[in-house]
Amino acid sequence: MKSGAHELSPVTRVRSQRCAGSDQLQVAPVIRNGNVDCTIPHGNGGKMASPIPCVAVRGSTGINLAQGPPSYEPVKTFPKDDSKSCKAMLFSPDGRYFAWINAASVKIVLCETWKIVAEIARPKICSIQFSTHSTYLATWEPSFVTQTSSQGTQNLHIWKSENGELVHSFVQKKQINWEPQWSSDEKLCGLLNGANVLLYEDNNFDRYVHKISVAKVAKFSIAPGNAPYHILCYMPGKPGQPSFGRLFQYPKFEIGEALASKSFFQADRVDIYWHQRGTNALLMASTEVDKSGASYYGKQTLHYFSTKGDTAMVTFSKEGPIHAKITICINFLDYCALLLLAGFGNLRGGIELWDIANRKLIAKTDAPDTTLLQWSPDGEHFVTATTAPRLRIGNGFKIWHYTGSLVYQRPWNNQEELWEVTWQNFPLNTFQQKPISYKAVEGIVSSPSQSQAPKEAYRPPCARGQNITFKLHDDIEPPSKPAVDSNPSKAALKMKKNREAKKAKKELESNNSTVNGQVTSATTSVKMELTDDPEKNKKIKKVKSKLDQISKLKEQLKSGKQLEINQLDKIKKEDELLKELEELTL
Structure with missing residues (x-):
């Protein structure tokens, strides 16, 4: 069939044609x-x-x-x-x-x-x-x-x-x-x-x-x-x-x-x-x-x-x-x-x-x-x-x-x-009948110069052929940080204290994980001991969070779920994280 449109678009137009030779x-x-x-x-x-x-x-x-x-x-x-x-x-x-x-x-x-x-x-x-x-x-x-x-x-x-x-x-x-x-x-x-x-x-x-x-x-x-x-x-x-x-x-x-x-x-x-x-x-x-x-x-x-x-x-x-x-x-x-x-x-x-x-x-x-x-x-x-x-x-x-x-x-x-x-078209019965072969005939190697568009960003026609120096998002201003009030009111201090309390409570609750529908302590396998150093405590919590994620991934793997490569890489880091946690709690 010879298409009247010489392009194959997402909706291909089709027109009839005599197929020469048949x-x-x-x-x-x-x-x-x-x-x-x-x-x-x-x-x-x-x-x-x-x-x-x-x-x-x-x-x-x-x-x-x-x-x-x-x-x-x-x-x-x-x-x-x-x-x-x-x-x-x-x-x-x-x-x-x-x-x-x-x-x-x-x-x-x-x-x-x-x-x-x-x-x-x-x-x-x-x-x-x-x-x-x-x-x-x-x-x-x-x-x-x-x-x-x-x-x-x-x-x-x-x-x-x-x-x-x-x-x-x-x-x-x-x-x-x-x-x-x-x-x-x-x-x-x-x-x-x-x-x-x-x-x-x-x-x-x-x-x-x-x-x-x-x-x-x-x-x-x-x-x-x-x-x-x-x-x-x-x-x-x-x-x-x-x-x-x-x-x-x-x-x-x-x-x-x-x-x-x-x-x-x-x-x-x-x-x-x-x-x-x-x-x-x-x-x-x-x-x-x-x-x-x-x-x-x-x-x-x-x-x-x-x-x-x-x-x-x-x-x-x-x-x-x-x-x-x-x-x-x-x-x-x-x-x-x-x-x-x-x-x-x-x-x-x-x-x-x-x-x-x-x-x-x-x-x-x-x-x-x-x-x-x-x-x-x-x-x-x-x-x-x-x-x-x-x-x-x-x-x-x-x-x-x-x-x-x-x-x-x-x-x-x-x-x-x-x-x-x-x-070129041909009348009927022009070409000889031949049996189908499954053996590939001798061919050539395709040149990369054809059908391989250069991997570069799109440019509108008015910008093509020019040396463009701008980068993506150059014209976007970075978000400004909110101004810090040096003299907060009593109401502002109270709101800040409430936010910090809620955040601490949320972090404490996140230390518990759900396994097979039952809530168990996240310290079942690893005991988390906090220190008197606030900075150390932050690192301990961060390591413990990663270990909790690994624990969940291991449960998923045990149940037969197919994990991604990056998830398997996380599991491999378990020993390294346990060692880091041990050093932090000494």
């Missing part, structure tokens, strides 16, 4: 322990030699491509872009094309040759999206109201990927959910227009064929698979009214014709996840703020829809935000899939890799400060990266083998930022 079965986000990323890759059966997936990298130094394992060499024929304003990059679903945005244009290269086949000179474009068969590239840029365009300038454009020819233009004011959606065979295309969904057939965008307008639609999703097509719509309710998720079969879009309908409250945002066959879907409703105060990260609920008409709310044994994403990529049911479990964000970055069929742990490793993780389409490698703006220190990426070996590392220096890393 069919995809998407399963609901269900794990709640920290930031856990669960991904299952799958190798593919094939008779021809497998290609080498490329790795695309975007950052403050521009965009470049490199070969994946085992060479890691730069793709020499790729026209490297050194622009510091590369806003986005994207491989087409089948990996045929690669497109990116810089401050001047959108460029499309044919991955077979890495030669530029189209350049779209529109400097304001900031988002791109390929169609399912890579035939078209959609772009979005801000819309402006002018004297000739009172509704706004046309800002959503659809181009032919092979040559950059403009196919059609629309007005799409909002950037959220701007992307056109194609069916798996590209015969149906949907577009959110205001509160309606416009549907076009056979990529004829001159006139829409059907429209979903029975209620206000904030988001929709076309199911994977061919006809009959299914569309799940999110219809937000008015204040105090419930929202609805409604599943339709194209082209029947009346309320009474919905295959499945479910109401729910509390939804600032929704995400939709389809089974790869398009027969079932999960709708995750999220709120930015949990009004109950139970969670800092808001609240999420999951709702199930089936094309057979079934609906349900997915319940959990524990309340709290949904932190994880799960992707299962399957080509052959008899193939032993791999499962990767990783905890990032608030967790330390531990990674476990499992053989699912045999329920056996393959390897463990650590990738601290990871903000991005993605499996290679070959099903054998995965990449972890530390990216900005989530983390600006220790940027870089690493490539791992599923046996836990680190096979490549590319750190960034402190003056550069890494923004995104992604693998």
Whole structure:
């Protein structure tokens, strides 16, 4: 699964993606322990030699491509872009094309040759999206109201990927959910227009064929698979009214014709996840703020829809935000899939890799400060990266083998930022099926320069790069001692005398300890004899107090209680304290 957010935050956002080289079965986000990323890759059966997936990298130094394992060499024929304003990059679903945005244009290269086949000179474009068969590239840029365009300038454009020819233009004011959606065979295309969904057939965008307008639609999703097509719509309710998720079969879009309908409250945002066959879907409703105060990260609920008409709310044994994403990529049911479990964000970055069929742990490793993780389409490698703006220190990426070996590392220096890393996609059945190995492949030693932030105090941006001489609490004045009255009144003297009497009584009572529920004298094992010297008496009482503490600790140890190391160290000092007490009472 390729996440639209290239960072793993305490609440991980999840978006659907075709996992290149395999069919995809998407399963609901269900794990709640920290930031856990669960991904299952799958190798593919094939008779021809497998290609080498490329790795695309975007950052403050521009965009470049490199070969994946085992060479890691730069793709020499790729026209490297050194622009510091590369806003986005994207491989087409089948990996045929690669497109990116810089401050001047959108460029499309044919991955077979890495030669530029189209350049779209529109400097304001900031988002791109390929169609399912890579035939078209959609772009979005801000819309402006002018004297000739009172509704706004046309800002959503659809181009032919092979040559950059403009196919059609629309007005799409909002950037959220701007992307056109194609069916798996590209015969149906949907577009959110205001509160309606416009549907076009056979990529004829001159006139829409059907429209979903029975209620206000904030988001929709076309199911994977061919006809009959299914569309799940999110219809937000008015204040105090419930929202609805409604599943339709194209082209029947009346309320009474919905295959499945479910109401729910509390939804600032929704995400939709389809089974790869398009027969079932999960709708995750999220709120930015949990009004109950139970969670800092808001609240999420999951709702199930089936094309057979079934609906349900997915319940959990524990309340709290949904932190994880799960992707299962399957080509052959008899193939032993791999499962990767990783905890990032608030967790330390531990990674476990499992053989699912045999329920056996393959390897463990650590990738601290990871903000991005993605499996290679070959099903054998995965990449972890530390990216900005989530983390600006220790940027870089690493490539791992599923046996836990680190096979490549590319750190960034402190003056550069890494923004995104992604693998090239491939069609189904591209990669050969291989048996799972438990023997670690040869790897490299991780450099401490990456993902190891300097252990120093936090400084605000305005103070960075300066020689700071102040110390913590420099501006805090020490507490002043109360003034001593040289001529206390009789009432003050009486109060002082009463305080001293209470203190002495409390010290006397503290010499008794409770053991097994019975009050016994603290001098049971050690007799305390006071002297005529007040200073000596103070030391004797202090030593006796420590011995009483040791006596209690020994009772706890005898009863089977697990003591801390410092408590055991206290017990070891008993003989030393007894000797000191003996000397004081001579």
